[in-house]
Amino acid sequence: MTDPVMENLSTLDLEEMARQMRAFQDLTRELDAIIDSSSDGLWICDAEARVIRINPASERINNIKASEVVGKNMRKLLDEGFIDRSAALEAITTKKVVSQLQNREGRKLISTGTPVLDANGEVIRVVVSERDITEIDNLQRELEEQEALRDQFRNHMLELQQADVASKSVVARSPLMVNALKQALKVSAVNSTVLILGESGVGKGLIAELIHKNSTRADKPLIEINCGAIPESLIESELFGYEKGAFTGAQTTGKPGYLELADGGILFLDEIAELPQSAQVKLLRFLENGKVIRLGGTKARHLDVRILAATHRNLDEMVRQGSFRLDLYYRLNVIPISVPALRERRDCILPLVRHYLELFGARDSIRKRITRAASDALLAYDYPGNVRQLMNVCERLVVMAETDLIDVKDLPAEISAGAGKPTAVAGVWQEDVPLQETLDQVEKAVLEKALAKHRNQMRMAEVLGVNQSTIARKLRKYKLINPN
Numbered sequence: 249m250t251d252p253v254m255e256n257l258s259t260l261d262l263e264e265m266a267r268q269m270r271a272f273q274d275l276t277r278e279l280d281a282i283i284d285s286s287s288d289g290l291w292i293c294d295a296e297a298r299v300i301r302i303n304p305a306s307e308r309i310n311n312i313k314a315s316e317v318v319g320k321n322m323r324k325l326l327d328e329g330f331i332d333r334s335a336a337l338e339a340i341t342t343k344k345v346v347s348q349l350q351n352r353e354g355r356k357l358i359s360t361g362t363p364v365l366d367a368n369g370e371v372i373r374v375v376v377s378e379r380d381i382t383e384i385d386n387l388q389r390e391l392e393e394q395e396a397l398r399d400q401f402r403n404h405m406l407e408l409q410q411a412d413v414a415s416k417s418v419v420a421r422s423p424l425m426v427n428a429l430k431q432a433l434k435v436s437a438v439n440s441t442v443l444i445l446g447e448s449g450v451g452k453g454l455i456a457e458l459i460h461k462n463s464t465r466a467d468k469p470l471i472e473i474n475c476g477a478i479p480e481s482l483i484e485s486e487l488f489g490y491e492k493g494a495f496t497g498a499q500t501t502g503k504p505g506y507l508e509l510a511d512g513g514i515l516f517l518d519e520i521a522e523l524p525q526s527a528q529v530k531l532l533r534f535l536e537n538g539k540v541i542r543l544g545g546t547k548a549r550h551l552d553v554r555i556l557a558a559t560h561r562n563l564d565e566m567v568r569q570g571s572f573r574l575d576l577y578y579r580l581n582v583i584p585i586s587v588p589a590l591r592e593r594r595d596c597i598l599p600l601v602r603h604y605l606e607l608f609g610a611r612d613s614i615r616k617r618i619t620r621a622a623s624d625a626l627l628a629y630d631y632p633g634n635v636r637q638l639m640n641v642c643e644r645l646v647v648m649a650e651t652d653l654i655d656v657k658d659l660p661a662e663i664s665a666g667a668g669k670p671t672a673v674a675g676v677w678q679e680d681v682p683l684q685e686t687l688d689q690v691e692k693a694v695l696e697k698a699l700a701k702h703r704n705q706m707r708m709a710e711v712l713g714v715n716q717s718t719i720a721r722k723l724r725k726y727k728l729i730n731p732n
């Protein structure tokens with residue numbers, strides 16, 4: 249017997265139905281693939297909140313099998329305590345998309361219930377997607393903790409620094425030193441990298457502090473690191489920071505580097521010549537693009553850090569020998585400031601002595617004066633350790649000198665040894681050196697003494713019996729004044 253319905257269908261109708269059926273099957277397969285491959289969990293419920301299906305991601309997130317929940321009503325799952333809130337129930341009631349935070353099996357989930365409405369606006373299905381945000385949440389918390397730690401650290405440093413700088417004053421009498429300070433003040437206003445050159449103890453650190461104090465970054469940190477004092481194996485992690493587990497012994501939370509800590513402020517890299525080659529490459533990259541990537545990390549952080557660097561070494565020579573990168577040298581040497589050795593600015597010596605005797609005296613409530621002979625010995629000494637050495641001598645004199653009047657006998661042996669002896673000024677010279685060289689040395693020493701005493705070229709000219717233009721020319725020749 250033939251089917252009457254089939255009888256009335258033409259071959260064309262049948263072909264169309266078969267095509268539609270195939271298209272429907274393809275669509276179902278596509279939907280299955282989407283649902284099953286989603287990394288977010290998916291729950292599909294009917295209008296009564298009965299679970300129709302859940303995807304493999306949901307099985308994994310909730311640690312259940314689909315068979316345990318399919319066919320059950322969300323209300324029952326709620327009563328059984330399997331879930332603490334249901335986005336599906338709320339979406340059915342409100343007919344709106346709802347998002348909820350849920351705690352399940354010790355994990356944090358964000359569930360979004362979306363109602364599917366028919367043509368009459370009635371709910372026919374609810375799709376609930378759930379995303380496990382436990383890791384993101386932990387990372388967020390870690391980040392917040394680190395940021396809090398960083399702020400705490402930075403504030404602490406800033407307080408210490410402000411107290412330190414406030415208590416310091418810079419003594420400068422010699423034109424060479426005055427010029428170095430002027431340069432420092434001038435560059436404070438800009439953001440350029442500065443390379444401070446000079447022997448150990450001349451005051452390079454003090455110049456860096458002066459630049460910071462007078463810059464627009466004064467209320468942000470000045471972080472100082474001595475590249476020579478950090479073990480080579482640690483310098484990169486100290487400078488650039490590291491992510492957790494970057495190397496054996498790394499803190500489990502990871503750590504920001506000094507560059508990050510200096511964000512918004514200034515990083516002062518003392519003893520820059522001691523920076524290992526691999527760190528030189530990374531520093532150069534930072535100077536070029538302003539970004540750092542922590543060790544073991546992939547995320548580039550953009551930082552706003554001004555770099556000041558200092559060294560007592562001859563970087564030119566190191567570049568020639570290949571131990572310092574030329575490209576980094578160019579990047580650092582944008583504005584060089586040379587701080588002269590103390591023996592090249594003897595007219596700073598006595599003002600510094602007075603300054604430090606007063607400073608240490610006030611600290612210890614001791615007031616000490618100094619004899620002329622002791623002053624002369626201090627003035628004649630060469631100070632291989634520069635201002636730092638002079639400062640230590642003054643502290644010792646305040647504490648140790650037996651009477652209120654400091655005399656030659658109170659001075660350290662290396663300084664008192666020179667007292668009273670004829671110096672180059674009085675006529676001691678080396679044998680067998682060209683006469684002109686000896687004469688130049690004597691002339692320079694005479695000018696240095698006169699400059700320290702009279703401070704005024706006119707007066708110097710009077711005392712030395714030459715005209716003022718000769719004095720000016722010779723001061724320039726021996727670099728005792730600013731060449732400009």
Ligand SMILES: Nc1ncnc2c1ncn2[C@@H]1O[C@H](COP(=O)(O)OP(=O)(O)OP(=O)(O)O)[C@@H](O)[C@H]1O
Pocket residue numbers: 416417418419420446447448449450451452453454455518560635636639
């Ligand atoms: N012109 C100055 N007036 C007052 N104190 C100074 C002056 N120059 C340096 N000092 C003091 O001398 C000490 C040494 O200075 P500083 O540390 O800045 O030298 P440095 O050149 O950076 O030395 P190093 O190369 O060893 O790091 C510091 O205590 C500093 O305050």
